[in-house]
Amino acid sequence: GENVEQHPSTLSVQEGDSAVIKCTYSDSASNYFPWYKQELGKRPQLIIDIRSNVGEKKDQRIAVTLNKTAKHFSLHITETQPEDSAVYFCAATPSGSARQLTFGSGTQLTVLP
Amino acid sequence: NAGVTQTPKFRILKIGQSMTLQCTQDMNHNYMYWYRQDPGMGLKLIYYSVGAGITDKGEVPNGYNVSRSTTEDFPLRLELAAPSQTSVYFCASSASGGDEQFFGPGTRLTVL
Numbered sequence: 001g002e003n004v005e006q007h008p009s010t011l012s013v014q015e016g017d018s019a020v021i022k023c024t025y026s027d028s029a030s031n032y033f034p035w036y037k038q039e040l041g042k043r044p045q046l047i048i049d050i051r052s053n054v055g056e057k058k059d060q061r062i063a064v065t066l067n068k069t070a071k072h073f074s075l076h077i078t079e080t081q082p083e084d085s086a087v088y089f090c091a092a093t094p095s096g097s098a099r100q101l102t103f104g105s106g107t108q109l110t111v112l113p
Numbered sequence: 114n115a116g117v118t119q120t121p122k123f124r125i126l127k128i129g130q131s132m133t134l135q136c137t138q139d140m141n142h143n144y145m146y147w148y149r150q151d152p153g154m155g156l157k158l159i160y161y162s163v164g165a166g167i168t169d170k171g172e173v174p175n176g177y178n179v180s181r182s183t184t185e186d187f188p189l190r191l192e193l194a195a196p197s198q199t200s201v202y203f204c205a206s207s208a209s210g211g212d213e214q215f216f217g218p219g220t221r222l223t224v225l
Binding site: 042 | 146153154155156157158161171172203213214216217218219
């Protein structure tokens with residue numbers, strides 16, 4: 001099955017700086033890579049996703065890049081704000097009818113004011 | 114739309130007790146999922162369903178059962194609770210296999 005590794009487990013940045021979180025996956029058949037943000041005590045919420053036919057996707061201050069050859073993908077957050085503080089999870093899933101997501105172990109991002 | 118709702122929010126069980134975690138979605142989604150999230154960890158898939166009457170095991174199904182008699186409801190059953198089942202349980206749904214999964218608010222379960 002799929003295995004997703006996520007680094008770093010914790011990340012602290014100064015407000016206004018950029019943050020980068022990296023994930024690697026094992027199954028070359030995986031073709032959908034979502035990123036979820038989870039605030040303390042809340043449910044995970046999708047912030048951005050990318051499919052394997054695209055190398056990069058951007059939504060305002062958030063971007064995701066995908067390197068299929070190396071089997072890794074990254075989340076980039078620019079101009080970080082205190083409200084970006086949360087746990088971020090990457091996930092991967094191979095094609096198929098059920099889209100069984102395999103999640104990384106999460107990154108606790110803290111944006112220091 | 115309420116989206117995905119879960120009950121109860123919190124529950125404490127004694128070892129060996131049974132309970133059902135309820136999950137309902139009002140988005141007419143075919144796909145529904147149950148995950149567990151242990152402290153400081155990512156989510157692991159317990160069971161999933163691609164439509165009414167169809168369920169299948171995920172990564173960590175032992176100790177759990179599910180049913181899907183309607184499109185809206187996907188209950189998760191714990192038959193003999195064990196301390197290892199202490200976790201936060203999230204239900205999720207999506208319109209199809211390739212779409213965004215929407216999560217419910219979670220049920221925090223403690224087994225003592």
